Amino acid sequence: MRLSHSILALSALAIVPCHTACSALVAVAENTRNVHGYWLTEDGALIIEIIACEDGTTVLCGFIRALPGAAADPELAQYASELCNIPLLSNLTYEMKKDRWSGGDIFDPETEQMYAVYIQRKSDYLKVRAFEGSEWMGETLKWTVAESPFEGCQMADASQ
Numbered sequence: 001m002r003l004s005h006s007i008l009a010l011s012a013l014a015i016v017p018c019h020t021a022c023s024a025l026v027a028v029a030e031n032t033r034n035v036h037g038y039w040l041t042e043d044g045a046l047i048i049e050i051i052a053c054e055d056g057t058t059v060l061c062g063f064i065r066a067l068p069g070a071a072a073d074p075e076l077a078q079y080a081s082e083l084c085n086i087p088l089l090s091n092l093t094y095e096m097k098k099d100r101w102s103g104g105d106i107f108d109p110e111t112e113q114m115y116a117v118y119i120q121r122k123s124d125y126l127k128v129r130a131f132e133g134s135e136w137m138g139e140t141l142k143w144t145v146a147e148s149p150f151e152g153c154q155m156a157d158a159s160q
Contacts, residue, residue, distance in 0.1 A: 033094055035101060035121050038065065038146035045069030045076055047146045048088055050119075060101055062089030064109075066152045083109055084153030092119065106130045 039048045039062075047066035053059045064086055070077040092104035095118075102118035106128070115130040115138070124144070131138025 035119055039126050039143040040146040041143055042141045047150055060092040061087055064088055066150050
C-alpha cells in the first residue's frame with residue numbers, strides 16, 4: 001500500500017514540472033510564430049509592418065510604413081512617396097514543421113524584382129531569406145524590431 005502511495009506522489013510531482021515546462025515551450029513556440037509588427041531593415045532604410053494580408057486570415061504581408069534612411073540618402077528620399085505603403089512581402093503562410101513563414105514573395109524596390117522568401121523569428125531579430133529557385137542560393141537579411149516612435153508614411157492614401 002505504501003509503495004503505491006509513493007508512486008502516485010512521484011507521478012504527481014512529475015506532472016507539475018512537465019506542465020510548467022510544456023507551458024514554457026508553448027509560449028516559446030507562439031513567440032517564434034509571432035512576426036507581426038514593425039521591423040527595421042538591416043540597412044536601416046525602411047520600416048516594414050507585417051500584418052495579415054486580409055482581415056480574418058492567417059496569411060501575412062508586409063508593407064513599407066516608414067523610410068528612416070531617407071534623411072541620409074537623397075536617392076531614397078527622391079522615391080519616398082512612391083515607396084510608402086507598397087507591399088514588400090506577400091502571401092506568407094506558417095510552416096509548422098520548419099517553424100517559419102514561407103511560400104511568399106519579397107519585392108526588391110532597387111531592382112524591381114520579386115523573389116521567393118521565408119521569414120523566421122529569432123530571439124532578437126527576424127531572419128529574412130530571399131532567393132530565386134533554391135533556398136541555398138539567396139541572401140539572408142536580419143531585421144530588428146523597429147523602435148517607436150518613428151515618423152511613418154502618410155497613411156491617408158494607403159489601401160492597407
